[in-house]
Amino acid sequence: MRELTLETTRRTEFVEITEQVLEALGDPGDAAAVLIYVPHVTAGVVVQEPRDDDTVAADLAMAFDRIVDDGWPFTHFEDHEQNPWSHIRAALTNSSVVIPLVDGKPALGTWQGIFFCEFDGPRTRRVLVSTLR
Amino acid sequence: MRELTLETTRRTEFVEITEQVLEALGDPGDAAAVLIYVPHVTAGVVVQEPRDDDTVAADLAMAFDRIVDDGWPFTHFEDHEQNPWSHIRAALTNSSVVIPLVDGKPALGTWQGIFFCEFDGPRTRRVLVSTLR
Amino acid sequence: MRELTLETTRRTEFVEITEQVLEALGDPGDAAAVLIYVPHVTAGVVVQEPRDDDTVAADLAMAFDRIVDDGWPFTHFEDHEQNPWSHIRAALTNSSVVIPLVDGKPALGTWQGIFFCEFDGPRTRRVLVSTLR
Numbered sequence: 205m206r207e208l209t210l211e212t213t214r215r216t217e218f219v220e221i222t223e224q225v226l227e228a229l230g231d232p233g234d235a236a237a238v239l240i241y242v243p244h245v246t247a248g249v250v251v252q253e254p255r256d257d258d259t260v261a262a263d264l265a266m267a268f269d270r271i272v273d274d275g276w277p278f279t280h281f282e283d284h285e286q287n288p289w290s291h292i293r294a295a296l297t298n299s300s301v302v303i304p305l306v307d308g309k310p311a312l313g314t315w316q317g318i319f320f321c322e323f324d325g326p327r328t329r330r331v332l333v334s335t336l337r
Numbered sequence: 338m339r340e341l342t343l344e345t346t347r348r349t350e351f352v353e354i355t356e357q358v359l360e361a362l363g364d365p366g367d368a369a370a371v372l373i374y375v376p377h378v379t380a381g382v383v384v385q386e387p388r389d390d391d392t393v394a395a396d397l398a399m400a401f402d403r404i405v406d407d408g409w410p411f412t413h414f415e416d417h418e419q420n421p422w423s424h425i426r427a428a429l430t431n432s433s434v435v436i437p438l439v440d441g442k443p444a445l446g447t448w449q450g451i452f453f454c455e456f457d458g459p460r461t462r463r464v465l466v467s468t469l470r
Numbered sequence: 471m472r473e474l475t476l477e478t479t480r481r482t483e484f485v486e487i488t489e490q491v492l493e494a495l496g497d498p499g500d501a502a503a504v505l506i507y508v509p510h511v512t513a514g515v516v517v518q519e520p521r522d523d524d525t526v527a528a529d530l531a532m533a534f535d536r537i538v539d540d541g542w543p544f545t546h547f548e549d550h551e552q553n554p555w556s557h558i559r560a561a562l563t564n565s566s567v568v569i570p571l572v573d574g575k576p577a578l579g580t581w582q583g584i585f586f587c588e589f590d591g592p593r594t595r596r597v598l599v600s601t602l603r
Contacts, residue, residue, distance in 0.1 A: 239568055243579030245519040247477060248426045259413035263413050264597075267411075288525075289533075292529065313375075315377070330579075334502060334503070336603070435568055
């Protein structure tokens, strides 16, 4: 298993990590799939479309902030953090994504990339990358 | 790995593909699980309830269209497509689903079927089906 | 493959099942990952934060009840059940979660636990736990 670290820069942010995942994957031999796992409760992972102008990532951030409203009657508040909504947004994404491998490469579609989903940034975050046979 | 193709017929549509997945799976030998992967950024896959009257599929389409409102201030517009909301709806479903196999068959519950989730149809779409040990 | 059963007590409820999953997993030998699968269409599984005061679980239940409104024009009603919204809420979580194993233990982050998501309780429910190589 390999581990990535990344620094997020905004409260809600979709950060493409396709290159880092490919690097961590290295030569997977005859593995059947890659497993990408996020060990955080206010973050997740999705497969979506990278754009040079980042419009899809920006739309995702805008939309998740609207789907879960900061003004709802949340109960989980702590002295050191004010992030109850970030848990719900994370639960709407995935803690794990599994992508089949073809000739040792993730079978991503033409428009697909792998995105880390930050819902309580800025923070230093980890992503685990391993293979399945 | 096997590949399905399907034709969707509406903008937002939940299409059952259980039979096609079983056919693509064939005899999986002693594999432990089946991996179903959607290589698109405006579509996904979920496990839900097939009905002869398609009411659950219709409710899913209605609800995803409401959870993500077409009127939000999206930024991702292109000349050839007007689909920023479809990326968000897809991100709320899954690009991959993994189902354990028992005696070579997916361990689907009594009421479960596998659904392709179209959020930018009608289109020709692909689904990848592979096995994990 | 091992199977858990649990009894849920409320209509919408996030129940931590980390201990039961670990027990079902037992000694996984050199398996690479654990697959947790929910064979129900009005329930799911997510990785989220267990709290002694259950505030995160309570916020998740509150939020999923708001994201999908009981008052939307659903069509799936049956004599013996009135639960069209529960299918949509379930589709927003996951039927399967895959967690990598390190030294035979799920590589859960510091704040992570595994939660069964009930959207049509109270009911008796099943969860399947198996390993992937």
